[in-house]
Amino acid sequence: MATSVPTSSRRKTGRRSPLASVALLLIGLLATGGAYAAFTTSASASTPASEQAQVSEGKKLFEANCATCHGLGAVGTAGVAPSLVGVGPAAVDFQVGTGRMPMAASGPQAEQKPTQFTNTQIAALAAYVGSLAPGPAIPSADSLKGGNVSTGAELFRVNCAMCHNVAGAGGALTEGKYAPPLTGVTAKHVYEAMVTGPQNMPVFNNLNITPKDKAAIVAYLQYLDSHPSPGGLDLGNLGPVSEGLFVWIFALGAIVVVTIWLTAKPN
Amino acid sequence: MRVTNWAANYIDERTGMSGLVKELGRKIFPDHWSYMLGEVALYSFIVILLSGTFLTFFFQASMAETVYHGSYAPLEGIKMSSALSSTLHISFDVRGGLLLRQIHHWAALLFVASIGLHMLRIFFTGAFRKPREINWIVGFTLFVLAMAEGFTGYSLPDDLLSGNGLRIIYGMVEGVPVVGTWIDFLLFGGEFPGDAIVGRLYTLHILLLPAAVVAAIGIHLVLLVVNKHTQFAGPGRTEKNVVGVPIMPVFAAKAGGFFFIVFGVIAVVAATVTINPIWDYGPYDPSPISAGTQPDWYIGFADGALRLVPPGWEFMIGPYTVSLNILIPIIVLVMFLVVVGAYPFFEAWITGDQREHHMTDRPRNAPVRTAIGAAGVTFYAALWAAASSDILATHFKMSVEWVTHIIQFALIVGPFIAYFLAKRICLGLQKKDREIALHGFESGRIVRLPGGEYIEVHRQLSEYERWRLLTYDDYQPLMLRPNERGRITNAARLRARMSRWFFEDRIAPVTKGELEASHQHGGH
Incomplete structure (x- = not known):
């Protein structure tokens, strides 16, 4: 009792022993550290699981938005939409990322329009289609850089200009199809278009045009985007048609106005 | 004053110019705006001569291969002909070179356009009637020469666009039966593209054709003075007089000012708007071609004629190919030009009118002539539009086949519609x-x-x-x-x-x- 009395009196005067806060700190550190360790190990262990989650998220998105035409399991519907087995994530990233898919209406070719999905959703869709069969992957940021502009310009003239025009202004194809203008297209989408051959475009594989040369083409298009025409307004880079219209309407038009002014009778 | 008097007297005593000045100085210009269109052509030709002379200082008309090292990065280290390399040098490394190149090219487009508009004015007002039929022929020759000048100039830089234009010309000449291939070999010095054509076109472009144009302009202006100006009907205006402003001093001042205005308009356009960006087209190589490849506007009607030919007009006789798909457009184009050139004689024959005409018609007062003109313009416009069928297709979101069919229809039926509409409108007016x-x-x-x-x-x-x-x-x-x-x-x-x-x-x-x-x- 004699010992208990001082204890109780000590409890009354100060509620904790000096060691209690140290112990508490220790417990806290142990708990957070342990938990941190536990969580990090569980995160690294569950990577396939989150990829799996992304794929299944993509599958849901696909079934809700794409399967009407491309079929469940992306096997395609005869006469409506092609199978997407093996087109690879790059194709999905291009088609959905530029707003071409989902198509607003069937027509000669998918029109570019505002993107309907977030980047996360596009990544999920791409992961899902990529999980069906191997195919071209989305290019890494490094593979888009460092191309030689003059090599790119020459390759562009030889391989791309017949449809897209030398300055990337686009052009007509048969039966209402067309090669779109390439101004303002991101480097990634240009690269993906070359490896996947969207719409009527042929595939330029890595034997046909090496990744380094693809980067050169990307570099040329980016050069055109960042360097306006040295001669002034480019009139859409459409060539002599727009020049001819310009000279008839604006140059000759202005001069006719002047002739009317010169021959006007003073009032 | 004393100095100018002395100078005038000095020249007059040695040349007898005062008579000429008196004669020319009293030449009368009627005041209607459409009478100044020919002047626009003349002034743009002067601009072309001046700017072209500057370009010859730096241009090398050679197809010898060289490697480009200049200011334009996307062509660095690319093999090309000296012609293109020197054109790029003019554009990027000669002070004021790009501006003068663009002035030259814009002025050329304006030259042919103003000739076209001038011809339409002459046609629709009947100003080609006796005694001016010869001047119509001279003017028509100028129009053809201007097209030739334009096309040879367009072909000089040896870039992708001009090379493809030459390829089409080569093919058209080749389509002429029997002699076509041999004419091509003669022109190009062998198989296409060879290494001679740029030099040869250059000689034509800066020597023969300009000399012919200058000579024709000289005749045109002398005949203009001899025949005097036409005028619209008005009080006091008869077939025997010309009412207007004498050339000296007011009109000469106005005309001098007008030259600078025309030059100014060309300079402003050239300073602000790109024309023929050869740096985008790159060197000519027979394998690539650019979408949207067209000739300059005045050759467009010929390109359009080729584009409108339906498929399957080619057949074989024994080992020889007969290319009606090329031959018929050539015949149609030549016929069209012949009809334009010969129209005054045709109309004179029909009317049997031997009188001189110095009063211009209002278009409505010659309904059938106006209707024929409208039909001709429609025919030309359809051919012209066809040259841009691909641009029309992409910009109006149509299929290029439909654009072609619509223009084929417009080419055949359009002139008839235009004829009847124009005639009815004239009669109504x-x-x-x-x-x-x-x-x-x-x-x-x-x-x-x-x-x-x-x-x-x-x-x-x-x-x-x-x-x-x-x-x-x-x-x-x-x-x-x-x-x-x-x-x-x-x-x-x-x-x-x-x-x-x-x-x-x-x-x-x-x-x-x-x-x-x-x-x-x-x-x-």
């Missing part, structure tokens, strides 16, 4: 003029007469205003009469039929009697 001449304008003022009758008061034209509406030539269909031998020849029959076609539907000008009768009638 003539009826309106007749009505106004006889009864004046409806004034909108309603008056009640004492008897209770309401009438609208018509405002009569003044004598001056009416003059313009009354004076024009009235033609009637020729009577078919036997000639002195008592025969009716087939030519006469044809001519009578043509004459009936021209003048069957017509609104006769108001006669003096009708006018007086209508005025006695009380002006309504």
Whole structure:
């Protein structure tokens, strides 16, 4: 009792022993550290699981938005939409990322329009289609850089200009199809278009045009985007048609106005 | 003053120029804006000469291969001909070079465009009639020469666009039976593209063709002075006089100023708008071609003619290919140009009119001529539009096949529609003029007469205003009469039929009697 009395009196005067806060700190550190360790190990262990989650998220998105035409399991519907087995994530990233898919209406070719999905959703869709069969992957940021502009310009003239025009202004194809203008297209989408051959475009594989040369083409298009025409307004880079219209309407038009002014009778 | 007098006297005593100056200085220019279009062509030609001379200082007309090292990064280290390399040098490394190149090219487009508009003015006002048929031929020659000048110039830089243009010309010449291939070998010095064509075109472009153009302009202007200007009908204007401003001093000042205005417009356009960006096209190589490859506008009608040919017009006779798909467009184009050149003689034959004409027609007062002109313009426009069928397809979101079919339809049917519409509109306008001449304008003022009758008061034209509406030539269909031998020849029959076609539907000008009768009638 004699010992208990001082204890109780000590409890009354100060509620904790000096060691209690140290112990508490220790417990806290142990708990957070342990938990941190536990969580990090569980995160690294569950990577396939989150990829799996992304794929299944993509599958849901696909079934809700794409399967009407491309079929469940992306096997395609005869006469409506092609199978997407093996087109690879790059194709999905291009088609959905530029707003071409989902198509607003069937027509000669998918029109570019505002993107309907977030980047996360596009990544999920791409992961899902990529999980069906191997195919071209989305290019890494490094593979888009460092191309030689003059090599790119020459390759562009030889391989791309017949449809897209030398300055990337686009052009007509048969039966209402067309090669779109390439101004303002991101480097990634240009690269993906070359490896996947969207719409009527042929595939330029890595034997046909090496990744380094693809980067050169990307570099040329980016050069055109960042360097306006040295001669002034480019009139859409459409060539002599727009020049001819310009000279008839604006140059000759202005001069006719002047002739009317010169021959006007003073009032 | 004393110095100028002395100088004038000095020159006059040695050249006898005062007579010429007196003659030329009193040349009269009527004041209607459309009479200045030919001047625009003349002034743009002067701009072309000046800027072109500058370009020759730096241009190398050679197809020798070289490697480009210059300011334009996307062509660095690329193999090309000296022609393109020196054109790039002019564009990027010669001070003011790009501006002068663009001035030269824009002025060339304006040159041909103003010639075209000038020709249309001459045609629709009948200013080609006797005694000016020869000047029409000279002007027409200038138009063809201008196209040749333009095309040879377009081909000089040896870039991708011009090379493809030359490829088409090579193919067109090749399509001529038997001799085509040999003419091509002669022109190009062998198989396409060879290494001679740029140098040869250069000689044509800066020597032969400009000399021909200058000579033709000289003849054109001398004939202009000899024949005097035409004028629109108006009070005091007759077939025997020209009413207007004498060339000295006011008109000369205006014309001098006008030259600088034309130059200024070209310079402003050239300073702000790119033309023929050869740096985008890159060197010519027979394998690539760019989407949207077209010739300059004045060759567009020829390119369009080729584009409109339906498939399957090629066949073989033994080992020889007959390319009707090329031959027929060439024939159509040549026929079209011949018809344009020969029209004055054709019309003179039909009307049988041997008189001199110094009064220009208002287009409505020659309905069939105006309708023929409208048909011709439509035909040309359809060919022209066809040259941009691919651009039309992408910009109007149509399939290029449909664009082609629509233009094919417009080429065949369009001229007929244009003919009938234009003729009807002309006749309608003539009826309106007749009505106004006889009864004046409806004034909108309603008056009640004492008897209770309401009438609208018509405002009569003044004598001056009416003059313009009354004076024009009235033609009637020729009577078919036997000639002195008592025969009716087939030519006469044809001519009578043509004459009936021209003048069957017509609104006769108001006669003096009708006018007086209508005025006695009380002006309504």
